[in-house]
Amino acid sequence: MLRFENVEKIYKGDVAALSDVNVDVQKGEFIFLVGPSGSGKSTFLKLLLHEEQPTSGRIIVAGRDITRLSHWKLPQLRRNVGTIFQDFKLLPSKTVYENVAFAMEVIGRPKHVVQSQVPQVLELVGLESKSDRFPNELSGGEQQRVSIARAFVNRPLILLADEPTGNLDPANTVGVMRILDSINKAGTTVCMATHDGRIVDAMRRRVVELDHGRVVRDEVRGLYGEGGEQ
Amino acid sequence: MWGRIKYFGRETVISLRRNLLMTIAGVITVAVSLALFGGILLLSRWVDHGTERIKGGVRLEVFMNVEATDGQIADVRSSLNTDPDVKSFRFFDKQDALAEFKRIFRKDPDLVKNITADALPTSYRIVPETAEKTSNIQNRFEVLPGVDDVATPEEALRGLLDATNTARIIFIGLSLILLMSSLFLIVNTIRLATFARRREIEVMKLVGASNWFIRVPFMAEGLIQGLIGAGLAVAVVVALKVGFDRWFNSPNGFFREFYLTTADAVTVSIYVFVLGIVIGLIGAIIGLRRFLRV
Numbered sequence: 001m002l003r004f005e006n007v008e009k010i011y012k013g014d015v016a017a018l019s020d021v022n023v024d025v026q027k028g029e030f031i032f033l034v035g036p037s038g039s040g041k042s043t044f045l046k047l048l049l050h051e052e053q054p055t056s057g058r059i060i061v062a063g064r065d066i067t068r069l070s071h072w073k074l075p076q077l078r079r080n081v082g083t084i085f086q087d088f089k090l091l092p093s094k095t096v097y098e099n100v101a102f103a104m105e106v107i108g109r110p111k112h113v114v115q116s117q118v119p120q121v122l123e124l125v126g127l128e129s130k131s132d133r134f135p136n137e138l139s140g141g142e143q144q145r146v147s148i149a150r151a152f153v154n155r156p157l158i159l160l161a162d163e164p165t166g167n168l169d170p171a172n173t174v175g176v177m178r179i180l181d182s183i184n185k186a187g188t189t190v191c192m193a194t195h196d197g198r199i200v201d202a203m204r205r206r207v208v209e210l211d212h213g214r215v216v217r218d219e220v221r222g223l224y225g226e227g228g229e230q
Numbered sequence: 231m232w233g234r235i236k237y238f239g240r241e242t243v244i245s246l247r248r249n250l251l252m253t254i255a256g257v258i259t260v261a262v263s264l265a266l267f268g269g270i271l272l273l274s275r276w277v278d279h280g281t282e283r284i285k286g287g288v289r290l291e292v293f294m295n296v297e298a299t300d301g302q303i304a305d306v307r308s309s310l311n312t313d314p315d316v317k318s319f320r321f322f323d324k325q326d327a328l329a330e331f332k333r334i335f336r337k338d339p340d341l342v343k344n345i346t347a348d349a350l351p352t353s354y355r356i357v358p359e360t361a362e363k364t365s366n367i368q369n370r371f372e373v374l375p376g377v378d379d380v381a382t383p384e385e386a387l388r389g390l391l392d393a394t395n396t397a398r399i400i401f402i403g404l405s406l407i408l409l410m411s412s413l414f415l416i417v418n419t420i421r422l423a424t425f426a427r428r429r430e431i432e433v434m435k436l437v438g439a440s441n442w443f444i445r446v447p448f449m450a451e452g453l454i455q456g457l458i459g460a461g462l463a464v465a466v467v468v469a470l471k472v473g474f475d476r477w478f479n480s481p482n483g484f485f486r487e488f489y490l491t492t493a494d495a496v497t498v499s500i501y502v503f504v505l506g507i508v509i510g511l512i513g514a515i516i517g518l519r520r521f522l523r524v
């Protein structure tokens with residue numbers, strides 16, 4: 001579903017964020033990207049979104065080489081790849097419902113599809129009763145669930161999550177992880193960057209560890225620290 | 231489709247309202263510069279009509295006697311054909327003369343009613359090789375049998391033409407400067423609008439909205455500013471046309487040959503409108519340039 005081939009990313013100013021990264025993720029997998037702050041996790045995800053381009057190497061997403069993607073093909077990639085962030089990126093002037101509907105409207109989905117899909121997705125994330133609330137009336141966990149609903153409502157093949165629980169307390173973290181798990185079980189490939197060891201240890205999924213931009217560990221049922229299955 | 235149009239309409243209106251002051255400033259500069267531009271075009275047309283003879287390259291006109299015989303007319307023609315100073319010429323028969331008479335005195339129906347083609351002289355309109363040959367030609371043809379008079383352009387008309395040409399250049403320069411500043415203002419409004427909506431734009435890009443979908447509301451915003459400005463300018467053009475008709479319509483006055491037709495006003499209005507649209511769209515495109523790269 002997604003593949004990094006000898007990927008290297010050097011930012012302006014000679015910062016080597018990723019070096020010689022080779023990762024192959026199958027459809028339906030759930031992988032954790034772990035590593036200390038500055039190890040290159042966000043860069044890894046940005047390359048998948050084509051927000052940044054690799055300095056060398058190749059990146060394949062859903063069978064397409066996106067290494068040199070022309071800018072008019074970018075929207076198609078983004079529709080296949082849902083994204084959530086630590087800071088949610090919700091629109092404060094729109095309600096929960098409108099925030100999710102917005103993601104469908106702006107890619108031109110017809111109104112009746114929006115009207116049937118949005119409530120379904122809000123139910124999936126357990127927010128059907130809060131659809132008329134504004135983001136600032138919700139807890140952090142609820143806001144993150146809205147952002148998951150928005151990322152998922154267009155049924156992407158892949159869901160990227162950059163430290164989605166970074167701002168959440170443990171109870172909300174569990175809620176968010178349950179939703180990501182069920183989305184993954186329904187067939188979506190999930191790629192989540194985190195440095196929360198408890199989550200990783202509890203889920204026992206594939207773990208790719210980065211350190212100074214290099215893959216130092218890739219385990220099928222990994223732990224946050226050493227000791228998972230190779 | 232309808233849903234999309236509604237979406238774009240709503241987004242555009244929100245954005246226009248959010249930047250109301252900038253929008254008004256943009257609209258006013260567009261209006262002023264286009265009004266100036268339209269005014270110049272109109273003035274040019276007015277002067278063009280008045281100075282058609284000079285503009286058309288006709289430097290002198292040989293009027294035959296009203297009773298000149300066909301033979302005399304033909305003799306003058308053959309002299310013109312062989313005259314080395316004559317570059318080109320054109321014969322105006324009595325019907326042509328009547329048509330022109332009607333045009334010049336259209337404000338004076340009594341005069342027009344009482345005239346017939348027979349009462350008018352035929353003439354040759356002559357373009358000399360160079361302007362300096364004008365008096366040579368005049369001297370040679372004045373004396374031919376059947377020739378009544380050789381008229382050369384009035385000096386006053388020439389002076390006016392020079393003055394209006396200068397005025398034209400100055401005003402066109404001025405309106406160009408104003409057009410540039412209105413373009414700049416629209417660019418700025420669009421920049422502000424994109425800044426005000428940067429979160430929405432970020433989300434749109436994230437979920438894969440196409441580039442044109444992101445841009446359309448902003449393009450519409452620029453277009454609307456251009457259109458409103460152009461609308462105001464067209465109102466000025468119409469007012470000017472009415473004003474010209476009212477102030478300069480004396481059939482005997484110096485400006486009797488100067489006039490504006492409805493077609494002139496319509497043509498100028500169309501130019502103004504198209505320019506308004508172009509400025510609005512180009513302003514928006516420049517204002518949106520940073521979005522070419524995500």
Ligand SMILES: Nc1ncnc2c1ncn2[C@@H]1O[C@H](COP(=O)(O)OP(=O)(O)O)[C@@H](O)[C@H]1O
Binds near residue numbers: 016035036
């Ligand atoms: N836009 C950028 N320009 C220059 N350097 C950057 C940029 N983004 C990230 N970096 C650098 O790249 C390295 C990896 O950063 P990042 O991918 O954000 O790591 P992580 O998400 O694991 O904390 C860091 O050293 C960071 O300072």
Ligand SMILES: [Mg+2]
Binds near residue numbers: 041042043162
């Ligand atoms: Mg990061």
